Amino acid sequence: MNKPAKIFKALGDETRLRLANLLLQTDREICVCEMVDALELPQYQISKHLTILKNAGILQASRKGTWVYYRLDDESSPFWRDFLKVLGRHLKQQAFVDDAAKLRQRLALRQNGQCVVGFVAATAIKNKFRTKKAAKNL
Amino acid sequence: MNKPAKIFKALGDETRLRLANLLLQTDREICVCEMVDALELPQYQISKHLTILKNAGILQASRKGTWVYYRLDDESSPFWRDFLKVLGRHLKQQAFVDDAAKLRQRLALRQNGQCVVGFVAATAIKNKFRTKKAAKNL
DNA sequence: ATTTTATATGCTTGAAATCGCATATAAGCA
């Protein structure tokens, strides 16, 4: 598949568009657990969809210790970078706005601009990947 | 599915993107058989994909006698109209040029700006919907 | 070293999308 079709296909999924939205609204690197908390979806889903977005050339990943941060691919063509910027400004539907709000709350937990906690309560339970640390916070 | 995801999904298919490209490059109404000849794909495929694009709110159809013409949906939001325009300019620089060239050849067969023939030779054979009129031209 | 935590991935299942073919519908024409 050529690149444009691949990019559209990647964005043609509700969850992946929500993920892209998170990055478009904040314009910085976001780590996986932060997205898990923002969208309240199981961790494996987030991971898989991020992989698809990455393979489409929309995102890049970089590991920092245990955490993996994703950002918009800054090596993609100017056209697609601009396109995504403009798209970000037009995702005004409530769902997208809510996601972004929840992400901002979650980002408040950072220290020195770094993510320092995994996913928390509600999502953790849903994931059954609930950590002991998160359990204590219940 | 929300609208943006729906539109992206529709464009996330090679054939449908090629169809959209035809309309973007010529910026006028194109009828089904002309697209069949431009893309050299079976008529039923073209029809089905056009329906999907129409349902996504990207295209509009209008029948004129036996022929059905498709055009970009001019009732869609300003954002999506602009977006498609910009996309068209981008696709022009990439592949998709051959399709557009073939379409232009095909459009040369029009009379008074109207399509007056069905699909012709090569494509017609592939379709097994070969008309007697087209057969004579072989 | 062992355990804990963050992230990724293999596998199965069900749903959805696509294709190919046949045929239906709609409209013009003899």
Place this chain on the structure above:
DNA sequence: TGCTTATATGCGATTTCAAGCATATAAAAT
């Protein structure tokens, strides 16, 4: 009316895709 042509659509077969669950990997912490 009956035939021809343009377009659409129903259906079965095949493929693609996402969800769900379990588990693997990678890196820290104890």
